[in-house]
Amino acid sequence: MTVISTGPVGTGSGTCHDPDRRPLRRDAERNRQKVMAAAQALFAERGLEVSLDDIARRAGVGVGTVYRRFPSREALIEELFEDSLRELIADAQAAARAPDGWTGFAGFLSRACERFAADRGLREVSLSTAHGSDRCALGRQGLKPAVEVLVARAAAQGRLRDDVVALDVPVLLGMVLHVAGFARDEDPQLWRRYLQLLLDGLRAQRRRPTPLPREALDEDAVERVMSCGRSCG
Amino acid sequence: MTVISTGPVGTGSGTCHDPDRRPLRRDAERNRQKVMAAAQALFAERGLEVSLDDIARRAGVGVGTVYRRFPSREALIEELFEDSLRELIADAQAAARAPDGWTGFAGFLSRACERFAADRGLREVSLSTAHGSDRCALGRQGLKPAVEVLVARAAAQGRLRDDVVALDVPVLLGMVLHVAGFARDEDPQLWRRYLQLLLDGLRAQRRRPTPLPREALDEDAVERVMSCGRSCG
DNA sequence: GAATACCGGAGGACATGCCTCCGGTTCGGT
DNA sequence: ACCGAACCGGAGGCATGTCCTCCGGTATTC
Helix, strand or coil, X not given: CCCCCCCCCCCCCCCCCCCCCCCCCHHHHHHHHHHHHHHHHHHHHHCCCCCHHHHHHHHCCCHXXXXXXXXXXXXXXXXXXXXXXXXXXXXXXXXXXXXCHHHHHHHHHHHHHHHHHHCHHHHHHHHCCCCCCHHHHHHHHHHHHHHHHHHHHHHHCCCECCCCCCCHHHHHHHHHHHHHHHHCCCCCXXXXXXXXXXXXXXXXXXXXXXXXXXXXXXXHHHHHHHHCCCCCC | CCCCCCCCCCCCCCCCCCCCCCCCCHHHHHHHHHHHHHHHHHHHHHCCCCCHHHHHHHXXXXXXXXXXXXXXXXXHHHHHHHHHHHHHHHHHHHHHCCCCHHHHXXXXXXXXXXXXXXXXXXXHHHHCCCCCCHHHHHHHHHHHHHHHHHHHHHHHCCCECCCCCCCHHHHHHHHHHHHHHHHCCCCCCCHHXXXXXXXXXXXXXXXXXXXXXXXXXXXXXXXXXXXXXXCCC
């Protein structure tokens, strides 16, 4: 994970096809949008592995149309996640400028989890190198320096325990999002409870625990969650 | 998750085929053992979804032999995990009798993670209802009362924060094991670091953080872990 | 050494995903 | 209104992977 760029990445248009090629025919462009919307939705809820056939079906379009427009799944992914990734980086940078170091740090974790919890695809693009390529890789790397600042400031302030490092952050996010992933049908916000627990553990010192947001799942909910096989990895 | 049984489950023989049926021929029994050993190993490292063909290959035996001996994957799973599940329950019960409530609670979490980290199959059997059946279900249910005692004692002692409940435990385990799962190639013990963080968050009060075991992954390790696609769910 | 319990693995049935191809349709300029 | 180019849909070929059965041949037991 070498730092290559810290600034914004790519163009951010998100709508046009290719600046210097002649525009698509109207129906083609329409279908292209439908495909992107469908992919966006499916990636968000089922992850990046969904089949292109599924995307086509959801878009109400033939498979051919998908393949014609996007040479590969990667192309589709890059097209879709560039903006989200940039927003995430912006979050981190904003948090790094927050007046209070700890608030910035904790706030970013929370914000990042919100984004990730709502979009499994984004989670996979950000937390794994296995998907997306060039532009996504740049995005991932742009995140790093901002997170380092967050950790450094919170630690310097004496509020974050000093044995935590920036590279713990992706792991911590992974833990919280694991909860977000498997409990999303029962309580899509449940992860907040466990994030708070972690944050209390990350504090340099504290007397009393911060009250936990959300209730724990009840027996039936746990039972239901356990029965759909998402609870382990 | 209704409590049905708290005592030991099943017979625990683990070796014989079926008490009242005439014993298998020598070669048959030998092969049966080979299959169980192979399944044990593969379940542990790749989870319960491995194909029976793979198990047969690993056992150095034909597929037919596997199917002949075990009517279904479930049968194989039950046969294999009954003992492990019982051991886990014994851990919990022992911890519930520990002189110190907090030590018992924290010790059980740690012990359970050790077992789970070493055996992905056990993790899936214990933390999901989707696999195994009768006997495994009983095992899962046997765990519950012991965990309730653990939580109650640690809380009564004033060391565990009082807004944590027994049903948080499977979720907490899931979080820690998520780390164990994706970091196993880089540092099979990494989960201890994050378990400690969580435990510090679970304490009712504390001034200073408990020192963290293990180092965080370094950049290259994170990079490698991220590239094998196990980092999200 | 015969009867029988057992073995191996080829192979059929099925599912899933990728991607191509081409007859038919729609668009857009004239 | 019309025609050629651009585009569409989805059937279908290919590859992969899993489950499970079947039966000619082999090992074991008495």
